Amino acid sequence: MSVAPSSARGRSYAPELILAAGCAVALITFGPRASAGLFQIPMTVEFGWGRDTFGLAIAIQNLLWGLGAPFAGAIADRYGTVKVLCVGALLYAAGLVMMAYATTPLQLHFGAGVLIGFGLSACSFNLVLAAFGKLLPEQWRPMAFGAGTAAGSFGQFLFPPIGNILIDTLGWQQALVIFAFTLLPVLPISILLSTRKLGSGLQAAANLPNQTIAQALGEAFRHRSYVLLVLGFFTCGFQLAFITVHMPAYLKDMGLPAWVGGWTLAVIGLANAVGSLSSGWLSTRMPKRHLLAWIYLGRAVAIAVFIMLPPSPLTAISFGIVIGLFWLSTVPPTSALVMLMFGTKYMAMLYGFAFFSHQVGGFLGVWLGGLLYEQMGSYQIVWWLSVALGVVSALINLPIVEKPVERTVPQPA
Numbered sequence: 001m002s003v004a005p006s007s008a009r010g011r012s013y014a015p016e017l018i019l020a021a022g023c024a025v026a027l028i029t030f031g032p033r034a035s036a037g038l039f040q041i042p043m044t045v046e047f048g049w050g051r052d053t054f055g056l057a058i059a060i061q062n063l064l065w066g067l068g069a070p071f072a073g074a075i076a077d078r079y080g081t082v083k084v085l086c087v088g089a090l091l092y093a094a095g096l097v098m099m100a101y102a103t104t105p106l107q108l109h110f111g112a113g114v115l116i117g118f119g120l121s122a123c124s125f126n127l128v129l130a131a132f133g134k135l136l137p138e139q140w141r142p143m144a145f146g147a148g149t150a151a152g153s154f155g156q157f158l159f160p161p162i163g164n165i166l167i168d169t170l171g172w173q174q175a176l177v178i179f180a181f182t183l184l185p186v187l188p189i190s191i192l193l194s195t196r197k198l199g200s201g202l203q204a205a206a207n208l209p210n211q212t213i214a215q216a217l218g219e220a221f222r223h224r225s226y227v228l229l230v231l232g233f234f235t236c237g238f239q240l241a242f243i244t245v246h247m248p249a250y251l252k253d254m255g256l257p258a259w260v261g262g263w264t265l266a267v268i269g270l271a272n273a274v275g276s277l278s279s280g281w282l283s284t285r286m287p288k289r290h291l292l293a294w295i296y297l298g299r300a301v302a303i304a305v306f307i308m309l310p311p312s313p314l315t316a317i318s319f320g321i322v323i324g325l326f327w328l329s330t331v332p333p334t335s336a337l338v339m340l341m342f343g344t345k346y347m348a349m350l351y352g353f354a355f356f357s358h359q360v361g362g363f364l365g366v367w368l369g370g371l372l373y374e375q376m377g378s379y380q381i382v383w384w385l386s387v388a389l390g391v392v393s394a395l396i397n398l399p400i401v402e403k404p405v406e407r408t409v410p411q412p413a
Contacts, residue, residue, distance in 0.1 A: 146280020
């Protein structure tokens with residue numbers, strides 16, 4: 001294949017191949033993580049742990065996923081995406097295997113928490129979206145961000161029902177080992193996402209060729225709109241992680257069969273494929289800050305209605321469809337705003353810091369869910385906290401200014 005024109009300098013593969021490879025990586029890496037809640041009851045019953053023990057492991061995972069994302073992004077920005085994706089996939093697989101054979105809380109926290117957390121930081125959709133920003137032509141990027149996010153969602157649709165079947169037929173340990181092997185195709189696929197050179201084209205005006213990492217970080221965290229974007233993303237992580245991990249147990253507490261939890265997570269993923277693609281499309285047709293505000297407000301309303309309705313398979317599946325439409329639809333406009341403000345040079349790193357805020361929210365959502373359940377026997381406080389945070393984030397995103405950062409004085413190398 002011929003080298004691309006200057007609008008996507010550094011790309012050596014057709015955009016269709018790059019898009020397909022990125023979507024495949026997002027699908028593969030998001031699936032096992034989205035199925036974590038299926039293993040909570042089998043593990044806690046077998047070992048006599050409380051839900052706070054399992055919840056802390058997944059909370060550590062979310063925190064380290066976010067903590068590692070800026071560093072993984074900076075390494076990918078500097079040395080290319082392939083090595084980072086490969087190391088991340090291997091760490092992720094090792095964490096799943098260790099989780100399968102953990103017999104103490106410490107082993108669980110190290111496998112499901114530390115290894116999977118750092119593995120996800122280096123091989124999940126945050127790296128994929130940054131690669132899309134660097135490698136794809138300008139006109140491809142908004143929909144590519146939506147497609148990459150939707151692919152991760154489709155992984156969430158595929159893996160939980162498969163996980164339920166594997167747990168029922170082979171046991172939860174073998175299910176985790178099989179999930180570990182599904183990550184290995186990331187290694188050859190990642191070659192198509194090689195990002196040695198920086199993107200150019202229409203985003204080049206926002207790039208500073210000689211800008212250092214320290215200068216890029218200082219510029220970003222002095223920029224009010226970026227800070228508001230980062231703060232608003234906290235709520236996304238809080239809500240998603242809490243629902244992913246605790247929804248199956250919550251529904252079982254309500255007297256519903258186990259299959260309802262698995263299929264609720266699955267339809268969330270399927271609906272999110274639609275929501276993410278729609279969000280990518282809308283990002284090119286309306287102010288991104290308004291789109292984000294509506295998404296956060298929509299989540300708050302959906303959660304409030306769900307917890308006030310009588311529990312049933314119909315209400316659970318219906319909630320999964322509605323919340324799925326808003327699930328990761330924040331990602332395309334958030335990614336696009338980071339790229340619009342600062343260009344593509346340090347996009348992986350700067351989006352990584354936004355994602356760290358997301359994962360701090362995820363840590364608190366999962367941890368508080370387990371902790372307050374053990375103390376109060378109910379998830380109600382965390383559900384209503386999710387509603388309040390949705391309203392706050394809707395308001396936080398409204399003042400964001402959608403334009404490249406102003407650079408009046410060139411920065412030295």
